[in-house]
Amino acid sequence: MAWNEPGGGDNRGPRDPWGGGDQGPPDLDEALKKLQEKLGGIFGGGPGKGGSSSGGGFSGRLLGLVGVVVIGVWLFMGLYQLDEQERAVVLRFGKYIDTVGPGLHWNPPVIDQVIKLNTTKVRAATLEEIMLTQDENIVEVNMSLQYVINDPTKFVLKVRDPEISLQHAAQSALRHVVGDNRMDLVLTEGRAQIAADVRSRLQEYLDMYETGILVSKINIDESKPPRQVQAAFDDVIKAREDEERVKNEAQAYANAVIPEARGAAQREIEEASAYKERVIANAEGEADRFSKLLAEYNKAPKVTRERLYLDAVELVYSRSSKVMVDVEGGNNMMYLPLDKLGQPDAVGSSPRRLTLDSSSLRQITDAVTDQLRRDAAVSSSTSRGGR
Incomplete structure (x- = not known):
């Protein structure tokens, strides 16, 4: 019999396949009962005498067990351990709570956010810049720096991106220091002092920004003129080296000649002094001899005259x-x-x-x-x- 013929279906009249007729809203109690029966079938239970009450008790115990497991997992997820070199910044709903050190800690998951940081790890960054010097020359400087996180709270909360801020501050400090020095110092013996000045100025910037970063070391790896003028700069360097070499040779010659000339002058002075002393001594001796000879002559003039004559003849003959x-x-x-x-x-x-x-x-x-x-x-x- 067709579905729309009289007498088909049940006694409530003809049935409408599209849900029409006198159908009402679904019964919630009946739906819950069917759900409990399905759960009971899955976990080994089934309908029977008093099936309705036994199914409700089992469902309550299951829900309690599931809740205990969920709470245990939640508590376990809140446990974490920090090594000796680590620190953790704790935020509760985005608000700063505490900074914890090494050891085993617990914070409620989802509620608290734990940000771990290694405060002893040495991080590195490099920088390459082209800039003007004090004497309006262009140089290209490659710089490398090493830093550590000395204040985790400031590193996490005070600056949005501390490492980007570090790059910008390093560029500013390097340009400022190089702009205060001449090109020859930047390219030759002044690089160590420039690195020290950049480190001092960069640390001042980072402390002022409250980045929580401590710069440990800065190296000027390379400083050179731009590639476009490299040949001309090499010629200038060669000319300076030649100038320095000629100066050194002249200084060496002067160091060899001047002491010799001073020695010769001192020898002449000493010889003149010796001649002076000798002449004075001879004159004094002759005067003293004449005085003594005069005394002897007064005693015996004839003998003395003959002796003087013989001495004169002896001197002439000699x-x-x-x-x-x-x-x-x-x-x-x-x-x-x-x-x-x-x-x-x-x-x-x-x-x-x-x-x-x-x-x-x-x-x-x-x-x-x-x-x-x-x-x-x-x-x-x-x-x-x-x-």
């Missing part, structure tokens, strides 16, 4: 290699080979000094006179015999 003797009683002059007596005995030895006193001189004179007379007599007899 300075001459030839001696002429005037013979008494005539104008004949005899040449004495006394120059042989003044010659040195050997090569390199000093000449012998001729010393004559009055008696020796008189004996020599007498011997010479006798020899002349004999020669004259022999020559006169020879002439007579020839006649």
Whole structure:
């Protein structure tokens, strides 16, 4: 029988397949009962005598067990441990509560937010900038810096992005310091001092911003002119090196000549002083000798005159290699080979000094006179015999 024919279905009349007719709202009690029956079938229970009450008790116990498990998991999720090098900033609904140190801690999950930070880890950042120096030259500087987090609370709460702020502050400090120095200092021996000045200024900026960052070290890895002017800059550096080399050579020459000249001048001064002292001493000695000689002359004038004469003759003969003797009683002059007596005995030895006193001189004179007379007599007899 069709669904819309009379008598089809149940006694309530014809049924409307589209939900029409006299159908009312669903019964909630019946829906809950069906749900309990399905849960009871899943966990081993089933409908029976008193099935309605037993199903409600089982559902309550199950819900309680599920609640206990959920609470346990929630409590377990709140446990966390911090190492010795870690610190944690605790926020409750976004508000700062505390900063905790190493150890085992618990905070309610979802309610509290725990931000862990390693405060001993050394972090690094690099920076490369092109900037102007004090003498209006362009340089390219590569800088590396190392830093640690010394205040976790400020690092998390005071600045939105502390590491970006660190980059900006480093750029500002580097430009400020390089702009106060000349190009040759930035490129050569001034890099260490520039790094120290940048670190000091950068730390002032970070403290003023309250970033909680401590800069431990800054290195100027490389400083060079831009690539476009590298060749010209190399020529300038070479010229400066040549200038420095020539200066060093000139200084070395001056260091060698000046002391020598000073030594020569000092030697001349010492020699002049010695000559002066010697002349003065000789003059004083001669004056003293003359005074003593005058006293002796006053005592015995004849003897003193003869002695002075002999000394004078001795002095003259010692300075001459030839001696002429005037013979008494005539104008004949005899040449004495006394120059042989003044010659040195050997090569390199000093000449012998001729010393004559009055008696020796008189004996020599007498011997010479006798020899002349004999020669004259022999020559006169020879002439007579020839006649």
